Amino acid sequence: MRASCVGFKFKTNAPDKFSVKPVLGALTQLAETVEVTVRSLQPISPEDQFLIQTIHLAPEECQGLNSAKWRTFHSRRIHEGFINCRTSPSTGCSPRMTPVPSQTLYSPPSSMSAHHSVTKTRTTVTLKAATPGKRQAPIFSWRSVLEVPYLTIQLMLYLLYHAFKRISHFYSDVIVEKVRPARHQLAWALFICLLLVVTAYPLRRILFTPSGMPGSSVVFDTPQVSPQSQ
Structure with missing residues (x-):
């Protein structure tokens, strides 16, 4: 098969976090x-990763190229390269890019009379987070509810049940003037409430997302593709 074009796809480890x-x-x-623009919809993290994929395509494969068609290509045909990034404090300037010498990712056999050479410029990109504006209250996300582990929900319900049970026993002992059992039940109730607080704090960070956080823009250098005659 003689390749006449090169397809590309930009991927991140957090697709819901970035607009590409x-x-x-x-x-x-x-x-x-081609210039790919990536806009962060949430605060940038050092764990964010970016990947560029390239593939040689025949003329008929270039027609109507989309995500569904991309998934039909064999993984051995796809060549990948990570983009090195680092975060830095916001200075109001555009992202700075320091290119590193190009690296050839793929070269077809020399028996082909004409072929495409795909080169990827390894680029170190500085991601600059925008200065936060006016702080707003977090917004509850129903979508995040589905991401909560089932065992965590069971634990919360179990702790709530025992907390109400201990408080009920505490009031019963107070009414009949059983001081020592009442103290015992109160201590258990306070301990269970503490466990609820410890469990609910990370759960709150999952269910609530901050609003009004301005995004950060960053522009990447993508692979330079050029046909070369042998």
């Missing part, structure tokens, strides 16, 4: 390049 344009596309012209 374009995510997928194909380069068909000589010395054509």
Whole structure:
């Protein structure tokens, strides 16, 4: 199969966190390049990772290239390269990029009369978080409820049940003037409430997302693709 264009796809380890344009596309012209813009919808983390995938395509494969069609390509045909990134404090300037010498990812056999050479410029990108604006109250996300582990919900219900049970026994002992059992029940109730607080704090961070957080923009250098004649 003789390749006449190169398809590309930009991926991150947090697709819900970043807005990427374009995510997928194909380069068909000589010395054509593409600029991918990534906008952070949430605060940037050092754990964020970015990956660029490239693949040689035949003319008929370039037509109507989309995510569904991309999934039909064999993984052995796809070449991957990570983009090195680092975070830095916000200074109001645009992201700074320090390119590193290009690295050839793939070269077809020399028996082909004409082929495409895919080169990826390894780029160190500085991600700059925007200065937070006016702080607003967090927004509850129903979508996040589905991400809560089932065992965590069971634990919360179990602790709530025993907390009410101990408080009920405490009031019963107070009414009949059983001081020592009442203290025992009160101590258990306070301990269970403490466990509830410890469990509910990380749960709150899952269910509630901050609102009004301005995003951060960063522009990456993507692979430069050019046909070369042997």
